[in-house]
Amino acid sequence: MKKIVLTIFLAVMACGAQAQWSLGASAGGDYNWYSINTQYQNDYHYEGAWGWSAAIFTQYQFKPWVALRAEVEGASKNYRFARSGMYKGTHYNYYNTYVQLPVMAKFMFGSEKVHGFVNVGVYAGYWASSQMKGQIWNYLADNIEKVDQAYEFNKSKDQRADFGLAGGLGLEWKLAEHWAMHVEARCYYSFISTVKQYMDIKDYRYNTTIGLQAGFSYIF
Numbered sequence: 001m002k003k004i005v006l007t008i009f010l011a012v013m014a015c016g017a018q019a020q021w022s023l024g025a026s027a028g029g030d031y032n033w034y035s036i037n038t039q040y041q042n043d044y045h046y047e048g049a050w051g052w053s054a055a056i057f058t059q060y061q062f063k064p065w066v067a068l069r070a071e072v073e074g075a076s077k078n079y080r081f082a083r084s085g086m087y088k089g090t091h092y093n094y095y096n097t098y099v100q101l102p103v104m105a106k107f108m109f110g111s112e113k114v115h116g117f118v119n120v121g122v123y124a125g126y127w128a129s130s131q132m133k134g135q136i137w138n139y140l141a142d143n144i145e146k147v148d149q150a151y152e153f154n155k156s157k158d159q160r161a162d163f164g165l166a167g168g169l170g171l172e173w174k175l176a177e178h179w180a181m182h183v184e185a186r187c188y189y190s191f192i193s194t195v196k197q198y199m200d201i202k203d204y205r206y207n208t209t210i211g212l213q214a215g216f217s218y219i220f
């Protein structure tokens with residue numbers, strides 16, 4: 001038993017001797033798809049839209065090839081809605097802001113100065129706000145009504161909690177002893193519908209977001 005405890009202690013000490021802790025920030029743009037089964041709503045049309053992302057992160061590198069990374073990120077998961085038929089001319093964008101917390105294992109390959117990496121993990125998020133901007137065709141009045149207002153959340157309908165897979169592929173350069181920069185292509189795949197299933201007809205809607213980020217980190 002003592003030998004097992006000693007072995008574990010020495011292994012932890014060996015990891016700690018090689019460990020590096022870093023703090024950093026990143027920012028970039030993203031593109032979000034809104035997946036929905038419109039079912040009988042044949043005149044409803046949804047399209048993806050561009051947005052932004054920004055994050056601060058901390059990373060603890062156990063070995064030259066593996067680290068644990070955690071982030072606090074703000075990101076937009078936007079989409080465009082349009083109607084056809086008698087409501088043709090109705091279209092507006094939803095500008096949705098999320099706060100999310102990705103936690104990922106980071107696997108690195110290459111030299112110490114320049115190396116590639118793969119991030120794999122999960123994220124939890126919260127739908128913080130939404131803005132509607134566009135126009136609605138009023139076929140009764142035969143005119144266009146402009147829309148630019150905050151979306152009012154409905155507790156019975158809207159699911160503001162979010163959870164899913166997070167992953168990325170990137171390249172990192174060590175610029176100096178304590179500084180590094182990186183670029184990364186990132187993807188978030190949500191497991192949770194943005195609409196609660198409060199009706200007999202199930203109305204599942206999911207976000208899938210890809211983005212490109214660039215950032216710097218300070219290595220302690």
